[in-house]
Amino acid sequence: MSTIPRSAIILVGGEARRANGKEKYFFEYEGRTFIERLTSTLEPVVDEIILVAKDPDQCKRFSHIKGVRCITDIRTGIGPIGGLHAGALAALGELLFVSACDMPCIDAAVVRYLFEAIGDGDAVIPSWNFDMIEPLHAVYRRSVLLAYLEDPKSYSLRPMIRTINTRYVPVEDLRKYDPALKTFTNINKLEDLEQINGKPPAGQNLP
Numbered sequence: 001m002s003t004i005p006r007s008a009i010i011l012v013g014g015e016a017r018r019a020n021g022k023e024k025y026f027f028e029y030e031g032r033t034f035i036e037r038l039t040s041t042l043e044p045v046v047d048e049i050i051l052v053a054k055d056p057d058q059c060k061r062f063s064h065i066k067g068v069r070c071i072t073d074i075r076t077g078i079g080p081i082g083g084l085h086a087g088a089l090a091a092l093g094e095l096l097f098v099s100a101c102d103m104p105c106i107d108a109a110v111v112r113y114l115f116e117a118i119g120d121g122d123a124v125i126p127s128w129n130f131d132m133i134e135p136l137h138a139v140y141r142r143s144v145l146l147a148y149l150e151d152p153k154s155y156s157l158r159p160m161i162r163t164i165n166t167r168y169v170p171v172e173d174l175r176k177y178d179p180a181l182k183t184f185t186n187i188n189k190l191e192d193l194e195q196i197n198g199k200p201p202a203g204q205n206l207p
Contacts, residue, residue, distance in 0.1 A: 089146065
């Protein structure tokens with residue numbers, strides 16, 4: 001483990017409308033829920049795992065998961081940047097891996113690489129091309145996030161990423177750890193879940 005403390009922030013507070021009102025973090029893949037897969041994958045990579053929920057009632061949904069901390073949004077109704085703000089405030093680590101809760105195939109080796117790749121940058125983000133990036137599968141520097149989020153110019157992550165000292169990692173560089181790039185598979189609707197449960201995801205859900 002690095003001498004610089006590392007935290008993982010999993011954003012679970014979004015509305016589940018895209019999944020027909022069902023809670024995506026409790027969908028199952030290969031016999032385990034998404035949130036169980038995520039936390040078990042990240043546990044050996046980071047010093048702590050923080051779930052950011054929309055309210056205390058939602059936090060109670062995760063009380064059975066050991067070794068994680070659940071907190072709630074402070075600035076509500078502003079999307080992922082609100083969860084990022086709350087998570088950064090609560091985190092003990094200076095380096096933060098941020099993930100959405102609908103990514104059941106995140107690869108620990110890829111996450112380790114992103115932590116190492118940040119160097120002296122403010123963020124390291126996988127990139128398909130200039131316009132196609134993975135801001136919710138990325139590592140950020142806590143102090144920089146907090147400074148920016150004191151008075152954000154936008155509630156979108158993209159302007160923030162373009163403002164800070166971001167390092168972009170071509171996704172092709174990550175194939176040496178995850179040849180099929182399954183780490184980026186995200187489940188937005190029930191049909192996607194049926195597809196990956198029917199056969200291993202081999203990049204068919206990638207951006």
